[in-house]
Amino acid sequence: MDALDLARWQFGVTTVYHFLFVPLTIGLGVFVAGLQTAWHRTGKEHYLRLTKFFGKLFLINFAMGVVTGIVQEFQFGMNWSDYSIFVGDVFGAPLALEALLAFFLESTFLGLWIFGWDKLPKRIHLATIWAAVIGSNLSAYFILAANAWMKHPVGYEVVDGKARMTDLWAVLTNSAALAQVPHVVGAAFVVAGGFVLAVCGYHVLRERRADPDRTTPVRRGATDMWRTPMRAALVMTAIAGVVVAGSGDMSAKLLYEQQPMKLAAAEGLRHDTAGAPFSPVPGVEVPMLLSFLSTNDPNAVVQGTEDLQARFEKEFGPGDYRPNLPVVFWSFRVMITFGMATVALSVLGLWLTRKRRRDPRPPRELPAWLARACVLALPLPTIAMISGWLLSEIGRQPWTVQGELLTAASVSPGVSLTEVAVSLAVFTALYGALALAEAVLIVRHVKTGPEPAAPRPLTPPSRDDEDSAARLQPTLMY
């Protein structure tokens, strides 16, 4: 175990952890903005209650995304100073642009949204949440463009042992980025959709338990309240699922050209094969499917890990150029299975709750078993998302910048094993405690549910005497 191993673990731990929160920020933010827009347009009070309810969940999660994101920007310089010096000219630009163009927008307008409920005109206040979520999505684009450059470096030349940018436009329109952005952002909407479905499923089940015959009109209305966000989340998840699948297919074809080793590792293909089969699980093979998926030509030759290894040794000198094969192989399958399962759930939900045409009966309700499935499926899209990142980043090894810079040559030379061990231990312990706290906080707020509708609904319920001063904060967001 040396500083390099620990630095890699630290990057893995902090980045995976950061990405537990990012997708929800991206997707749920847009969802909340949509709810507030619905309130603005229709004036229906339950949309406002839902905006505030999901808005609060959004903010609890947003805080975690922000604070864990700061670590990301610093640790390139802390643990990977040789990498930073090599790539800064190219890789630093999207990071600087992300801060200037996206983070300022996101943080400033979110502050205005949280505290501006009674200070801004309604229309302007609605615009602030949209500005904030545009910031979030823009930041995803810039950071993914930077990440894509590591896998498929473009628009640069190497001068005096450092990468020098020659074409910013090429970096920002990197084919690897254009495939990756819809894939990751789409997946973020699947995660957010799955989250909203789990919350709605929980409340639908709870209300049915409280009133099994669904006779009281109040209860009736309450159940209806969950129908809109549930249907919206089902639509969002299904559409995002199509985007994820399409861009995933695009990514596979790019891997064939840009990162053949990752493709071979994901498929467990050892030797160059014409008409390569696809094996969903070891032992089962669909003939020629892999060649077709990666090139649209069922007879194309797909390179295998062992043959690629021999070619890389010839090109770059002795060394092992294969990533951790079992991890890459299995993370690929987990990603597809869990991601598809979530999307399938949403399509099924859409069908079962479809509207009745020319039929006076009340709309179809979510079956209890499906509501239960929505709650149980909560972790699936997040696991799929994390598996996708493991596939993408472990599959890139042993390179930090494909074909240009090895991970082993990227680490900070002056940072000791002890220093990395200390920071790794500190971050892991702190993150563990915060994860637990966030889970408890989210569950509590989900259980509390939205503000009651009557009689004066929009003041926060008093939890204890001290909270009677909560009127100071005109909104319950803070």
Place this chain on the structure above:
Amino acid sequence: MELTTFWFAVIAFLWTGYFVLEGFDFGVGLLAPALSRNEAERKQVLGTIGPVWDGNEVWLITAVGAMFAAFPAWYAGLLSEFYLPVTLVLVGLIVRGIGLEWRGKVHHSSDRAWCDLGILVGSALPAFLWGAVFADLLHDSAIAALVGGVFSLSLCVLHGAVFVALKTSGPVRARARRTAMVTSAVALPAAVVALSNIPAAGTAVADWAAAPWLWACALTAMAALAAGIALTWRGRDGWAFTATASSIALGSVALFGALWPAPLPGLTVAEAASGPYTLGMLTWIGLIALPFVLGYQAWSYWVFRKRLVAEVS
């Protein structure tokens, strides 16, 4: 002015903005327990930074991102050199941000106490450590680092107290003004020691007499701090805040002036800089975007311009 110099100035500007803006955020976080006697007052104090602290923190993110893009070797050298202090700064920023965001969302007063602890510790760590890191960078001595840390910590407390006085009314405002006066007993001597050492450490000119403008900045920074204290005593909150903000800004300008042209020992900005293409592209985008950023951030301060009162029902 050629691009390398310009980008060094841009980065100095971003750090300066960060010190001025987060300076009072840290001060408010540190003073929240001392300035409030009950929950309503606590919310009043923290409410002064509630809508703006996250936007203020982005000045740091942008400063560091711009260093990464424009001077990769400076960025990498600074952060790997000061590895453990930077780790602690990050821990501070994490627990402070979580404390501020979650404080109003937890249900029990014991959970709120955890948030308050996070805000306190998370404000103290960066407020002390940034001063210590930059003083150590200038003077390469543990005593200088300690003085620098005490200076930045006490200046943040003073700046924060003046900000609370400006943004609140009632007993909290009176307490904030008193606290500012008490803090000045530490902040002013620390400022005199720390600031008067900056010009001499300048790598451009070892001879202090040859760096008149560094001396001008350092001395005006001290004068502005003294003026801020006097204005607080007179109850001129707005002018007092302008004075402490100017003091921090001038001190920061002196700091970066002393770091020019070698922001790290043995590394000049010319050696650390990215190529002219990257700097040129960033210049164009920055010049177009920055007015908008400054505009909407200023607007957010204008929206929340009213003094906050503690409401007890």
